[in-house]
Amino acid sequence: MKLYRKAVLPLCFQANAVACGIKRSGKPDLALFYSEAPAKAACRFTANKIQAAPIKINKSYLKNNRQFQAIIANSGNANCFTGAQGLKDAAETSQAAALALGIEKEGVLVASTGIIGKKLPIQKIKKAIPDLAAGLSCGGIDKAKKAIRTTDTFDKEITAKFNIGASTVTICGLAKGAGMIAPKMACPERRPSTLLGPSPELVEGRSRGATMLAFIFTDAEITQKALDKALDMAVDNSFNCITVDGCMSTNDSVMVLANAAAMNAPIDANKNFASFSNALKAVCLELAKMIVKDAEGATKFIQISVAGARDVSQARIAALSIANSNLFKTAIYGQNPNFGRIVAAIGASAIEVKEKDIKIKVSPLKKSRISVDVSVGRGKARATVYTSDLTPEYIKINAEYN
Template sequence: MKIPVGYSFAATSASFKKPGKLDLAAIVSRTPAVAAGVFTTNKFKAAPVLQCKDMLADRRRMSGFLINSGQANACTGEEGRANCRETLNLVARALGVPPDEMLPASTGVIGAQFDMKKWADAMPALAQSFGKTDPEDAARAIMTTDTVHKLAESSFKLNGGEVRLLGLCKGAGMISPNMATMLCFVVCDADISAEAWQVMLTDCVNLTINRVTVDGDMSTNDCVMALANGESEVAIETEDDYVLLRKHLLSVLEELAYKIVMDAEGGTKVAFIEVSGAKNDADAEKVARAVGNSPLVKTALFGSDPNWGRIICAAGYSGADFKPEDLVLKIGGVLVFRNGAPEPGDMDDLLKPIMKERDIVIHINVGDGQGSSMLLASDLSKDYVSINADYRS
């Protein structure tokens, strides 16, 4: 794994979840980095989200991330905000970084206040692990119901040298972002302006992690944050440089987005829902999200049931403006429905092997417009219900 130049990792167990299980991580750049962030639009934003938004509004250069799992520090009022700020003071003293340059993020149960003694007690071990921890352990420390840790990397060369990117994230449930996502962190060693980095991150998030759904729920803690510290000494100066960096950032986020849906709570399938021919992109997205969030479509996916009528039904109530007779449906490349009627033949037999695959492509064309959208969606299994029924147990 090519780790971007100038970044170090730390991870330890603070017993936020179970004793001995990694649940606290830090990622630190040895020089302050250009920072960008995209956050949840949920009205009940968690304390760390509010803290990060304030910090990024005041300054663009940050030294790193402090991330805990097990407690979300959401819906915790002023005490939660104060506790969040105190965690930054604790990590600053432990790792020797300015407290106003560490961006916090939390995930876990909503409503519980931090146990600040556990935070203080964990700092010596976090400091001891600093620089000795690999990105894999940092990714493991931020997991909740995830079954696997999630990492993605990319690199490319310009005349000035090599640029590296590394992304890690967590997410398996409470996932249906809108201008944000689960918890996702990207570090890069390119030299780029703050303005360009923020625009690039927002653009790439909207094309990738913002286009996934597991259960239609947007978290209180969703965030994507990215650092670029310039330690590679490769400057992003020309339009071609910018396009190339954007391509590789997009690749990292695409891989992480797929891994989130693939690891959905109880999930067994990933549906690639492609919509084209809409009057505009907004209408195309309405269709994609109606299909991807439909419990009936999702349970049909879980059962490998070629019940294509559920897809047609969801498109019909999506609110998108199209004529029913214009809709054309293909599943796994097989033409299923057009001109308001099913195609002839034994559709169950044709679709049976397709529905048994892990990845299933559903293409819906609703006319001759220029609007299009894509969404990655998981199925809905019995295990999803079991996991979330026992989430606090």
């Protein structure tokens, strides 16, 4: 398997983006990803109890259908806490894209990121969709990867290629996210949600929801079951292991489309699974790390490993407790070896631990990449999470943004 730090669309995928006028800056804010043939889809969405309208629409589609041919995504507006109107707008966005593409009515997944609690400018979006669809191309991915950005300072993109027999399979991933990042993503089929009612009259203000979105495209031929299994494993060890600010978004989404264009020997849970699964894991982990590297205001990239835990869940709870400790994060920013704050964070996580068993190692604090290795001496399980420091710039960005 080879990894390339650039998005290269797999066979029979195209993309495009336009500026439809959601962002006041006039920058691109509407992206379309298209597969020339129907593709299998696997999605994971935020575990936040308040979910954005596009997530609800996707979930309703996914109940009837697992074949999709496109994803439409806007930045600048999260279409969340927007009630019945929000649901209508998300559905109309998806259906306008389907119409322009000449595909099935429920064939387009939809995603949004940006301000929470503000009505989506649906007329602007609908007006832009015909040109957006008409301009699709393989190279359009370079426009699309920029159009999904909000406070991101760089494009998050990666491509994995590997062989199955004589066929080359490609997995290409894009992501956005820099703040409101503490994803906990679940499989929609296993945690069904119901469509919720309106509430726009209750919204007295506006908020940015910086969210993480990841769109992954592959030309692999793979069974639905294998695709779901591989995505579960990949998300659990990547996006679910990062935190910027401990704030779980209402819009976090990971979507994979697999269109079988590589004509490879089919992948299922037994055959060729490891090749695909490892490549998908690598794509997700690289994208997740890029989100942390681009964390709002961050000066440090921090890897925290907790070993010697009774089980992986306890290891991850302890690691995330450290990663989400404001005192730990400010200590790393200040390059101060305040390791007592790590001890306090481990104890606060309420995992099984005794003082005498705790071992802590921290790499030199002057560097921009920091690793924290903790052992809690209770068992053999280990987990690794990634986070950033907490800086005055994070506060400036989030105090002033509106």
